[in-house]
Amino acid sequence: MSFLEINGVRKTFGQSVAVEHFELRAERGEFVSFLGPSGCGKTTTLRMVAGFERPSAGHIRIDGVDMTDTPPNKRKIGMVFQSYALFPNMTVADNIGFGMRVAGRPRAEIRARVDEMLGLIHMPEFARRYPAQLSGGQQQRVALARALAAQPQLLLLDEPLSALDAKIRLSLRQEIRAIQRQLNITTIYVTHDQEEAMSLSDRIVVMNRGRIEQIGGPFEVYNFPQTGFVASFVGTLNVLPAEVVDAGAGRVRVDGQEIALGKPISGGAAGQRLSVAVRPEIISPNGAHGPQANQLRGSVEDVTFLGAIVRVRVRLGASAVHFDVFNNPHLAPPAHGDLVTLRFPAESCMVITEARNH
Amino acid sequence: MAWLGVVPFLAFIVAFLLWPAASIVVRSFLDQQGRLTLQNIADLSQPFIVSSYIYTIELSAVTAAVGGLFGLLLAYAITVGGLPSWARAGLLGFSGVASNFAGIPLAFAFIATLGQLGLVTQWLKGMGVSLYPAFSLYSFWGLAITYVYFQIPLMVLIMAPALDAMRRDWREAAEGLGATGWQYWRFVGLPILLPAILGTMALLFGNAFGAHATAFALTGGGSQSSVVTILIGAQISSDALANPGLGNALALGMIVIMTITIGLYSWLQRLSERWK
Numbered sequence: 001m002s003f004l005e006i007n008g009v010r011k012t013f014g015q016s017v018a019v020e021h022f023e024l025r026a027e028r029g030e031f032v033s034f035l036g037p038s039g040c041g042k043t044t045t046l047r048m049v050a051g052f053e054r055p056s057a058g059h060i061r062i063d064g065v066d067m068t069d070t071p072p073n074k075r076k077i078g079m080v081f082q083s084y085a086l087f088p089n090m091t092v093a094d095n096i097g098f099g100m101r102v103a104g105r106p107r108a109e110i111r112a113r114v115d116e117m118l119g120l121i122h123m124p125e126f127a128r129r130y131p132a133q134l135s136g137g138q139q140q141r142v143a144l145a146r147a148l149a150a151q152p153q154l155l156l157l158d159e160p161l162s163a164l165d166a167k168i169r170l171s172l173r174q175e176i177r178a179i180q181r182q183l184n185i186t187t188i189y190v191t192h193d194q195e196e197a198m199s200l201s202d203r204i205v206v207m208n209r210g211r212i213e214q215i216g217g218p219f220e221v222y223n224f225p226q227t228g229f230v231a232s233f234v235g236t237l238n239v240l241p242a243e244v245v246d247a248g249a250g251r252v253r254v255d256g257q258e259i260a261l262g263k264p265i266s267g268g269a270a271g272q273r274l275s276v277a278v279r280p281e282i283i284s285p286n287g288a289h290g291p292q293a294n295q296l297r298g299s300v301e302d303v304t305f306l307g308a309i310v311r312v313r314v315r316l317g318a319s320a321v322h323f324d325v326f327n328n329p330h331l332a333p334p335a336h337g338d339l340v341t342l343r344f345p346a347e348s349c350m351v352i353t354e355a356r357n358h
Numbered sequence: 359m360a361w362l363g364v365v366p367f368l369a370f371i372v373a374f375l376l377w378p379a380a381s382i383v384v385r386s387f388l389d390q391q392g393r394l395t396l397q398n399i400a401d402l403s404q405p406f407i408v409s410s411y412i413y414t415i416e417l418s419a420v421t422a423a424v425g426g427l428f429g430l431l432l433a434y435a436i437t438v439g440g441l442p443s444w445a446r447a448g449l450l451g452f453s454g455v456a457s458n459f460a461g462i463p464l465a466f467a468f469i470a471t472l473g474q475l476g477l478v479t480q481w482l483k484g485m486g487v488s489l490y491p492a493f494s495l496y497s498f499w500g501l502a503i504t505y506v507y508f509q510i511p512l513m514v515l516i517m518a519p520a521l522d523a524m525r526r527d528w529r530e531a532a533e534g535l536g537a538t539g540w541q542y543w544r545f546v547g548l549p550i551l552l553p554a555i556l557g558t559m560a561l562l563f564g565n566a567f568g569a570h571a572t573a574f575a576l577t578g579g580g581s582q583s584s585v586v587t588i589l590i591g592a593q594i595s596s597d598a599l600a601n602p603g604l605g606n607a608l609a610l611g612m613i614v615i616m617t618i619t620i621g622l623y624s625w626l627q628r629l630s631e632r633w634k
Contacts (some may be wrong), residue, residue, distance in 0.1 A: 010441070050530075050534060051533075052530055052533075071533070072533040072534050073534070073535075073536045073537055073538075074534045075534075075540060077534055078534065078535075079530070079531065079534040081527045081530070081531060083525070083527055084532040085525065085527035085528055085545070086531075087532075087545075087546045087550075087633075088550065089546065089549040090545075090546075090633070090634055091551050091633075098532070098535050098537070098545070099535035099536050100536075101545075102532075102535065102536050102537040102538075102541045103536050130633040131633075132633065132634065143531075146531075146535070147534075147535075149362060150536060152534060155594075156534075204396070206500070209446045
């Protein structure tokens with residue numbers, strides 16, 4: 001039996017289906033992210049776990065107890081909101097101690113726990129400040145401390161870093177993960193930021209249009225996407241229209257140039273049209289992948305400098321391919337109009353199929 | 359140039375607030391021959407004037423409290439209370455009209471319903487319930503009920519936006535931390551709303567304190583157990599009792615009481631929103 005079990009959960013608002021057949025089992029101490037575009041149902045699912053929405057069908061169990069109909073204040077859940085949701089009329093210390101205060105804990109115990117939490121978020125000197133006197137990053141750290149102070153059995157975070165600037169987002173992300181590991185608390189994290197999900201999670205639930213597209217570790221989801229949606233949503237992807245040349249040998253033609261897929265195309269036939277996907281970082285404009293690698297020739301159409309990475313777009317014919325190279329100050333990047341030969345291993349090619357039906 | 363746009367407003371303030379107020383202050387210290395005197399101020403201690411001030415303050419405080427409480431509950435019902443949107447639109451529309459429905463029309467509307475021969479009075483009589491003489495529309499409580507008719511809608515109109523501004527995630531955060539609905543309002547909701555509630559209650563107090571026509575139409579301008587505004591009217595326009603100096607002193611007394619009320623409100627508001 002898993003610590004958190006979400007079984008066949010469905011949620012409708014009137015005629016509109018927000019979440020359909022959601023199945024998840026999370027273990028104690030696991031960090032699971034719900035990743036997907038706006039409106040995919042990830043926040044609705046989180047709110048059902050928190051008890052703010054009631055599932056139209058299905059069950060939610062926490063530590064073996066059916067919580068489907070339990071009100072939020074009886075679930076022992078800590079929640080962190082995108083907008084921080086700190087109580088503006090209370091000091092930082094009062095915010096953090098609120099959960100223990102309403103539970104009727106003794107003052108001395110509350111004070112000790114608040115001090116402990118302030119230490120955990122490295123803000124011991126801010127106890128008497130009001131939320132309006134804190135920066136966004138500080139407010140979110142206080143919100144995290146408040147959620148953890150009452151020792152919840154489950155921590156829920158709803159896009160907690162979305163309102164913060166890039167640098168604070170990065171440092172706070174690391175802080176959240178460190179605290180979560182330290183306390184070994186089961187955590188559900190909602191985000192539309194794939195980098196956030198990749199860097200934080202033990203497992204990622206990729207969602208689209210209310211359904212789960214794939215559940216897996218970051219490495220698995222990124223490198224072995226099970227659906228076209230996952231392949232295109234997680235990371236940057238070159239999707240090339242292709243025509244099957246030899247299904248048994250796994251060979252296709254892209255813009256008149258033949259490449260290998262490294263495995264037979266199941267159910268494919270010569271002349272059939274499909275899409276082949278390759279990650280930009282796999283493609284190399286030199287001989288890095290050896291003579292056996294696939295080769296596509298084209299001319300450089302655009303070069304975008306992204307700091308550590310330079311992204312280059314190469315025109316093949318009707319289609320275009322992006323590839324990434326690390327920035328090297330001693331090496332000039334390709335220039336517009338340069339003719340290049342792109343190499344990538346056959347095994348790195350993904351054949352895109354339609355989204356799975358659950 | 360930026361000040362040019364404010365000129366009409368400043369002119370209005372000078373003409374209709376500062377100038378009359380200054381005139382009241384000066385004339386309070388002049389007798390009917392225009393000589394300096396403290397007699398008008400001394401006359402304020404006459405028993406019927408003192409009782410009139412007490413009566414007006416009690417009436418204003420009671421109607422501000424009752425109007426404030428019921429107005430807050432109604433505003434809660436149409437905002438966070440989850441009533442259907444048509445109920446909200448209907449109540450806000452009615453409140454807009456009712457909050458301005460004061461003076462003689464309101465008094466006669468109440469005479470027609472709760473007066474001795476009023477519709478409701480007669481209907482209740484037919485049911486075997488006799489309102490009079492235990493109740494009288496022309497008594498303190500009759501006047502209070504009439505005032506509450508415009509005090510409640512005013513509270514609704516001002517508190518509805520304040521309640522709308524209460525963020526849903528405050529309540530959800532509190533619930534997630536284990537708070538009951540009552541605990542949320544006790545520790546979060548009411549403290550956040552308190553400055554707005556206090557401000558509106560002060561406004562309701564002033565609204566009742568300055569009302570004249572409604573009380574005049576109901577009490578017929580009798581000077582015993584009457585509100586201060588009626589006494590002022592009697593001193594300024596009455597043929598036999600006219601004493602404009604005393605009328606101005608009475609008005610000065612009202613200014614002093616309203617200044618104390620606003621001062622008290624400002625102090626409470628500062629206390630209640632020290633977190634802002």
